């Protein structure tokens with residue numbers, strides 16, 4: 468299976484988003500990620516629009532609440548036909564299990580296609596020190612990520628979101644088909660910005676990532692289509 472490269476569509480509205488995607492030739496349909504900013508602006512309509520245009524849609528809302536509420540949310544979101552969905556692993560096995568059950572129930576009401584659920588472990592913007600400052604976690608960052616990945620696997624999730632630095636350890640601790648999808652990706656020489664645990668697409672592949680999320684290295688490039696093609700070639704090892 469080809470490893471996905473998701474473009475993070477962190478644009479201000481649907482018009483800007485669709486104008487960006489129109490730059491891609493008709494035979495190139497990148498997988499896309501809709502984050503909370505675009506979703507809060509445009510609502511479910513942006514997902515329907517992207518799905519109708521043939522895009523694989525990763526909806527990155529990072530759900531975190533009590534189990535019943537999260538189950539209701541995943542039920543509604545699965546009915547939108549999203550392909551991937553994020554939930555915070557910090558909600559624990561009971562919350563993640565409820566999320567999965569909600570997604571299955573929602574998918575059953577439409578086409579039966581259950582979104583792949585991905586557990587947020589520790590954000591790629593975190594350094595070790597910054598994570599410790601929160602005092603929510605008192606073990607090393609890598610230990611926390613691997614533990615949360617194991618909880619996600621127990622809850623029947625498809626994989627995790629972490630940086631590529633943790634991908635190998637995640638694979639060693641989880642079943643063979645468990646996915647490590649990694650944001651925090653930059654083409655060499657690009658600004659890191661607010662990210663912390665950052666690697667190039669080629670390094671992400673070497674480190675065992677099963678898919679990558681790339682925003683600004685593509686969306687703010689002078690030629691986004693060329694930048695996307697470079698990211699894909701590096702990540703696929705071409």
Ligand SMILES: O=c1ccn([C@@H]2O[C@H](COP(=O)(O)O)[C@@H](O)[C@H]2O)c(=O)[nH]1
Nearest residue numbers: 475502589590591650651680681682683
């Ligand atoms: O740990 C995480 C989880 C999610 N993200 C999201 O990925 C993109 C990355 O954008 P860049 O412009 O490539 O930095 C963005 O939408 C984040 O919300 C993440 O970066 N880290």
